[in-house]
Amino acid sequence: MSLANILLACLGGGSNASPQAPYLSAQEASQLPLDTFVHRSLECAPSVLEQSRDFVDIFQGHMQRGASSAQVARIVRESLSRMGGAGASKATVDWACQMLMLASQEKDGGNTESYRPPQVAGGSYAQVAGSGNGGWETPKQQQHKQQQQQQSGGDVYIKSFFFPSEDSFAELINFLDSAKTSLDICVFNITDNDLARAIGNAKKRGVNVRIITDDEQLKCQGNDVERLSEQHGIPFKTDSDPQKFMHSKFAVIDRRAVWAGSYNWTVGARRSNNESVIVTNDSRTAQAFSGEFERLWSQF
16 A cells, blocks of 8 residues: 555545543653554543644654654554554544655655644644645745744644534634633524533633523523533623524634634534534634624623
């Protein structure tokens, strides 16, 4: 099986996320031989992406000590085969493709030292990259991106997600989990207990959480907003107008990154509905959504 075919297999996989993946520290990984390192890092891919810069350095060390791209491709293929479809989470696919790309660059004599994949789960979504190589950008957009990088300490990204999808849902959980200082949520309703748990955990971490929701939806069975207020002291406001809906669906973390789209924060939207979402750390977009949240918060 060629390296190109393996890359295609990786990009086509990842439909089944593994929510309970084991943890692998960079310190432990640095002591492993290449074949064990590749298999363990794929098996523990979510924690690897949290420490991606360290793991890239470890992997490049193996390449510099004589590992070949063919050897890496063989080990990746065998590891993915051993894990089976249920183990090939999106994080696993992402890390597999990153290793294959790095190995290919080394084979071609490219400068692998210049490549640094984004940290996603371990850092803030407001600070990491997520848009690939940015080839679609115009020169003016690239100039704006450079200005954004100077302000945020990382690359500017725009990512899209679609539902129903557990992989997309996992990205929403990661988004909420990456909040450091503030989490402003403006949604029609919240009835998914997993989302409510992530919101409560943010409050426990010391994040300043606020919620705006629809007054009629607040009365619905299973709505989690009042429970979050009672159990965690999270303030909330509603539109208090039975003639209108508070129908916005967005969240802003740290006033620097936005999750916005058609997605209702419900189990039905997660598992049944056709929904679409954009997430970005573009500063102008984040400022606009933060301003809208403050406007609604003051109005209600």
